Amino acid sequence: MIDILDDLDVLLRPCVDLATVGMGGIALGSPAAGVPRRSIVQAQSSLVARYRGGTAVESEYFDAAGRRPTLDEVVDHTVRSDGFLYCADKLTYKVRGGTVVGFALHGPHLSHFAHLTSYEELLAAFGRPDRVRENETYGELTNRGLYYWGSRKHVQWDAWDHRVSLINMGEFEGNAGP
Incomplete structure (x- = not known):
């Protein structure tokens, strides 16, 4: 398995066999219970009817009956x-039926692509989507989502900050085609 955190350039490939990659030691198709608990800072599942949280605000979960389940x-x-498991290191795991079916990178991991400062450079590096x-927003381009169906990958380009702001792979909306 190629861990994308050890070889971020694998994300540049327009076609990647998802059976050969993982993130943070977790391969797609692995049991979600294998995601290290100590790194999970937030989770989302059908148990949560309402969530309150944010920067400098302690997270609170509420179920449909108004009970406050713990993060655990x-x-x-x-x-x-x-649902989703959000980790402190800006990694996200998508879970379906207890199995990891997708993962996303954001934040400092994407500094690897900081040399791409224009949409044209992004296309030259990642290829045509x-x-x-x-x-x-209000008639101004805010971002572009580029979808690469051969690797079930989505690359988000922030048009305001001229940078890659998100990369996800696996079973996310739009990643497998129309």
Whole structure:
């Protein structure tokens, strides 16, 4: 298995066999319970009806009955069902049926691609995507989502800051084609 954190350049390939890559020692198809608990700072699953949190705000979870499950309870539910595990090191694991089916990188991991300062440089490095979704706010382009179906990958380009702001692989919306 190629760990993308050890070889971020693997993300530049337009076609990657997802059976050959992992992130943080976790391969796609692995049990979600294998994601190191000590690194999980937030989780999302169907157990959570409402969430409150943010910068400098302690996270609070509420179920449909208004009960406040702990982070451990939400993580326990997520690793047995569906949802997301968010780690302190800016890594996210998507879980379906207790299995890791996708992962995402954001934050400092993407500094590896900081030399790409224009959309044209991004295309030269990653190749032509199968699909591009442009997002606008008040008529101004904010970002572009580039989808590479051969590797079920999404690369988000921040048009304001001229940088890669997210890369995800696996079973995320749009990654497998129309």
